Each structure stands twice: as structure tokens, then as C-alpha cells.
Amino acid sequence: MLELLERLVRAPTVLGHEEDGQAIFEQAMTGSGLGVREVRMDPEAIRTDPHGAPFGWEVGGKRNLIGTWPGAGDGEAVQAARSLILGGHIDVVPPAADDLWTTGPFEPRTEGDWLYGRGAGDMKAGLVAILGAVRALRELGAEPLAPVHLVSVVEEECTGNGALACVLDGLEADGCVLTEPHYDHITTAQVGVLWFDVEVAGRAAHAGHAELGANAIDGLSTVIASLRELEQEMNQSPPPPYDGFEHPIHLNVGMVEGGDWPSTVAARAHARCRIGLYPGQQPDQIRRRVEQAVVRAGRRDPFLAENPATVSYEGFACEGFALPDDEPIAVAMAEAAEVTLGFRPPLVPTTATTDARHLVRTGTPAVCFGPQAEFVHGIDERVSISSIEGSARALAELIGRWTGLRFGTSGPGYDHAEVTHSATDRGMEH
Ligand SMILES: [Zn+2]
Structure with a gap:
């Protein structure tokens, strides 16, 4: 062996x-x-x-x-x-x-x-x-x-x-x-798992005049903060058999990339994420909640409100049991x-x-x-x-x-x- x-x-x-x-x-x-x-x-x-x-x-x-x-x-x-x-x-x-x-x-x-x-x-x-x-x-x-x-x-x-x-x-x-x-x-x-990708747009500018631009990497961190709220919500009262768990649903931001120069306001940022779902929940339900969380990020950032981040899906989309x-x-x-x-x-x-x-x-x-x-x-x-x-x-x-x-x-x-x-x-x- x-x-x-x-x-x-x-x-x-x-x-x-x-x-x-x-x-x-x-x-x-x-x-x-x-x-x-x-x-x-x-x-x-x-x-x-x-x-x-x-x-x-x-x-x-x-x-x-x-x-x-x-x-x-x-x-x-x-x-x-x-x-x-x-x-x-x-x-x-x-x-x-x-x-x-x-x-x-x-x-x-x-x-x-x-x-x-x-x-x-x-x-x-x-x-x-x-x-x-x-x-x-x-x-x-x-x-x-x-x-x-x-x-x-x-x-x-x-x-x-x-x-x-x-x-x-x-x-x-x-x-x-x-x-x-x-x-x-x-x-x-076991839980279900959904993988999703978030793409955030910015407006590129010289860092010396950052006020003329909008940094996509900052935008992405605003989106992630909003997704963390969704994670918190999902962990509030876990249904059986997860009711004995303190935090069964994990959002993981597993990969990020963005920008191309230290002195350029980042024009784009991208994250690849994973979130769990309870047995009985459908991946589509969680997709809607992820998309709503991404839209909510716009309330904290006017540029994001006008240029909403986009969500796409590749990888896991499965139920638990x-x-x-x-x-x-x-x-x-x-x-x-x-x-x-x-x-x-x-x-x-x-x-x-x-x-x-x-x-x-x-x-x-x-x-x-x-x-x-x-x-x-x-x-x-x-x-x-x-x-x-x-x-x-x-x-x-x-x-x-x-x-x-x-x-x-x-x-x-x-x-x-x-x-x-x-x-x-x-x-x-x-
Ligand atoms: Zn394995």
C-alpha cells in the first residue's frame, strides 16, 4: 500500500x-x-x-x-x-x-x-x-x-x-x-457548495490624482464585506443537523487578482469564492442571495452603485444532504x-x-x-x-x-x- x-x-x-x-x-x-x-x-x-x-x-x-x-x-x-x-x-x-x-x-x-x-x-x-x-x-x-x-x-x-x-x-x-x-x-x-466569481470594474487614473479614478480593488473589498454579511446571516440559526455548530457555513475568498501597476488606480479586480449551503437549500437560492449581497455593496460606494460588480459561475453548484x-x-x-x-x-x-x-x-x-x-x-x-x-x-x-x-x-x-x-x-x- x-x-x-x-x-x-x-x-x-x-x-x-x-x-x-x-x-x-x-x-x-x-x-x-x-x-x-x-x-x-x-x-x-x-x-x-x-x-x-x-x-x-x-x-x-x-x-x-x-x-x-x-x-x-x-x-x-x-x-x-x-x-x-x-x-x-x-x-x-x-x-x-x-x-x-x-x-x-x-x-x-x-x-x-x-x-x-x-x-x-x-x-x-x-x-x-x-x-x-x-x-x-x-x-x-x-x-x-x-x-x-x-x-x-x-x-x-x-x-x-x-x-x-x-x-x-x-x-x-x-x-x-x-x-x-x-x-x-x-x-x-454534508453541506452543499457553490463556487462563484466576482468581477469588479474601476476607472483607471494616475495614482497622483486618484480622485479622478475609482479603484476596483477597493470596490472588491467593499463587495467582500457585503458577502461577509451574507455569511453571518447564514450562520445565525443553523438548521439540523448543523444546529450544534457555531459556524457551519464558510465563505472563502480563495483567489484574487486585480490592477497592473502600483501607481495606477486599478481598472479591474476579480475574486473567486466558495460558500456552503445547508441540506435542503438549492444552489440557485444561494446564487440569488450572493447576487443581492453584491448589489447591496453599491449602497456603500456610489461608483459601485453605478457600475455594479458582476457575478458568474464556474465549479461547484451542489446540494447538501x-x-x-x-x-x-x-x-x-x-x-x-x-x-x-x-x-x-x-x-x-x-x-x-x-x-x-x-x-x-x-x-x-x-x-x-x-x-x-x-x-x-x-x-x-x-x-x-x-x-x-x-x-x-x-x-x-x-x-x-x-x-x-x-x-x-x-x-x-x-x-x-x-x-x-x-x-x-x-x-x-x-
Ligand atoms: Zn477529498
């Missing part, structure tokens, strides 16, 4: 460069005996789907991968067996600031129990763990009674359109675990973790989004649980090596509990077919 993880981290799979990582993971799945199917991104199908997120870049040719371990045998146990998706994303966010990393973001480095690298935690370790679980069970001579699909998608960090392509292609199961990087809890609810705490896949994952790891991860809502939403809304209950990571999207991102092994053990146990296992094909010491619902009972404890 470590060797595969290091190879994956060395592939800088930022937006537009996902294939380097997909090729490695495809080979690893094929080499583990899984039949791999690719789901190519179809730009037209995504653009016309109401759940597609807008994008302005090239997606044609990008591949999502589904490696399937088919369900074995027949009989009553097989009829009752439940199919499972274990999945994650190959894409990573950019390094934030290369020079602040102790070593290069795409040069994996191990120190004690930690493996460092962009995407090591979020979430190449998760991909490695799902394959590790399947490999271990296969080495024991086990076969699942219902299909187990291992999925690696693109564009989880910007649109979710990779996962959308997979569900449009018919990907579904009785339950799903995405091995996003958290070991101490299982997420059963909340599964009940007794959702079978959530309970099964918690029990599998308890049996293998000795602690029961609590079920919690997250203030981020994941691809789980596409699965949930198309009828596959999905939760997140995986290796423990720190500083994801930050500097010196790292993942705990022992938690990768722990996750793989918990996931192998989950496969046993969820699909049931048949032993007796080629495993050491198993010379007759036998069905069990615990991988741990059959030698997975080490």
Missing part, C-alpha cells in the same frame, strides 16, 4: 493532470485481479444534466475508473447479499505555496508514522486502503457474495462531475463508503471499525462537500471514513501510515459484513466453501 501511495503522490494530479494518477491506479487494480471499466467524461451529458456543475475547461478524454470484484456463487446467502461501492478521487488541490513545504509537495517523504505530500491524505491514501482491503481478502481466498466496486474519479475538488459521470453511467450499489481522510468519525451529512443515523451502511462501517480498530467512530455532519451527494441522490446511501490526515489543502499535508493499514482492515471487515464472504477457493487452509460475515474471524486480525 505504501509503495502504491508513494507512486500516486509523485503524480501531480491537479485539475487537468488527473490521468497520470488514474493510469497508476488502473494498473494496480488490474494487477490485483479486478476487471476495470472506464467512464469517460462526456462534456455535453454533464452540461445538460441538472446536477452538473458549470466548467470552462477541457474535460473530454478524462477517465473515471471502476474496478469490479464480482459477487460469487448462488443460493440464499447470495440473494441476501448487498453490493458495495468503495471509492475516492484521484485529483488533488494545488500545493497552496510550493516554497512553504518542507520538501516538494509531490515528493513523498516519510517521517515516523507520517507520509507527507499533496494528496497523500486527501485522498490517495484512501484509494490505496480500498485496494489493500480487497487484495488482503483475495489473498485469504475470500470472495464477496455481491459485487464490490472500487471507484476512482476525477474532479472531486472542483465540480463533482467525475462522480456525476459515473452515476449517469449506471454506477449504483446498496451502500457506499468514500474513504475521505478521517479516521475518528464517519460523516453522514443528511442521512439518518440508523442508515445501514453508516452502522455497518461503525461496527466494522469497532471490531477491527477497537473504537467506534461517531457519526457526524461535515462542513465540506464530497462526491457522496451524487450517490445519495441516485439511491446509493454513502458515508465517508478513511485514513487519518492532517493539513489537507494546507502546507505539509500528511497521512498516518498506521491509519492506512487500520482503514484497510476496517474496510475488509466491512466487505465481510456488508456483502458476506465465501471462503474455500484458494485461501490457505480453506478447502471447503464456507460463508461468513466477518473478515476478522477469518484471519484479518493481524
